Amino acid sequence: MMKKLMLSCEQATYLSALQEERKLSISEQMRLRIHLWMCVFCRRFVRQMNEVTSHTHEMVDVGQRALLSAESKERMKKKLYI
Amino acid sequence: MLLGLFKIICFRMNENIYKIPDRAEWVDLYANKLYAYAFSRLRDHAAAEDMVQDTFLVALEKTGTFRGESTFETWLIAILRRKIVDHFRKIAKECSTSLNELNEMTESSFFTEKGKWLSEERPAHWSSSPMNELEQKELRRIISDCQSKLKTLQQTIFTLKYTEDISSEDICKELEISASNYWVILHRVRLQMRKCIEKNWFVK
Known part of the structure; x- marks a missing residue:
């Protein structure tokens, strides 16, 4: 009975990925919450992954500032307007 | 007076229809924006440049399908985005393993x-x-x-x-x-x- 209720760390981290995309069932939610409450490592995992993915989104914004060189633009114009 | 109002409304509506700028201006107007979009995703200068070039070529071919419902820039970015996804898909296929x-x-x-x-x-x-x-x-x-x-x-x-x-x-x-x-x-x-x-x- 207890075994069925308890998630393993492997299952808990798996559910944490799933959770980003779909609503977990109530039983999944409960079991994940209980596991995270008890397990410091999985709690760290979830927190750290959230931090990492918030950076990946911002990294895109930084890359957005990349500029094309004047030569590249000239090359493009030549290819386009022949 | 009603007619005047009607004219103003018509004028406003016309404004909402986006036009395609002269193609000689495309590179100057959009290349940087497209390039930044591609580079931030591909993290590869050469690949990003190629993709911008391709986007312009596709746009030249398909100018007729532009309906002016969004800005021309948005339309170009949609083409580019499609190309980026294709690029990733090709890579994923290449590792057939x-x-x-x-x-x-x-x-x-x-x-x-x-x-x-x-x-x-x-x-x-x-x-x-x-x-x-x-x-x-x-x-x-x-x-x-x-x-x-x-x-x-x-x-x-x-x-x-x-x-x-x-x-x-x-x-x-x-x-x-x-x-x-x-x-x-x-x-x-x-x-x-x-x-x-x-x-x-x-x-x-």
Whole structure:
């Protein structure tokens, strides 16, 4: 009975990925919450992954500032307007 | 007076129909924006430039399909975005060994048979103090590095999901992988990314 209720760390981290995309069932939610409450490592995992993915989104914004060189633009114009 | 109002409304409505600028101006008007969009996703100057070029070529061919419902720039970016997804899909296909990759991936384990963290794989405590600008920059460099160390299929999935914000369902469709394989790979990628970042940053 207890075994069925308890998630393993492997299952808990798996559910944490799933959770980003779909609503977990109530039983999944409960079991994940209980596991995270008890397990410091999985709690760290979830927190750290959230931090990492918030950076990946911002990294895109930084890359957005990349500029094309004047030569590249000239090359493009030549290819386009022949 | 009513007629005047009507004229103003008509004028406003006309304004909403977006026009295509003269093609001689395309590069000057849009190249930088498109390039930045491509580069931020591909992280490769040459590839990004090629893709901008291709986008202009497609736009030249398909000018007739532009309906003016959005700005021309939005329309160009939609073409570019499509090209980027295609590019990732091609890469994913090229590693036709994707399933081997999957087996390989599950070989090195993070967990015991019972699904508990192996003692050497347990997430360590990361400093909880807020990072200064330099540290943030460094962390992003490391994330980038770790991302480039992932295997092709993993890298593609990570990029599509966490920078392109494409839904898992669409990623599965685009890359032609089953949902269950996708979740196994994504789970794996998250474990690996976290570990790689920790190794390079927090525990020195």
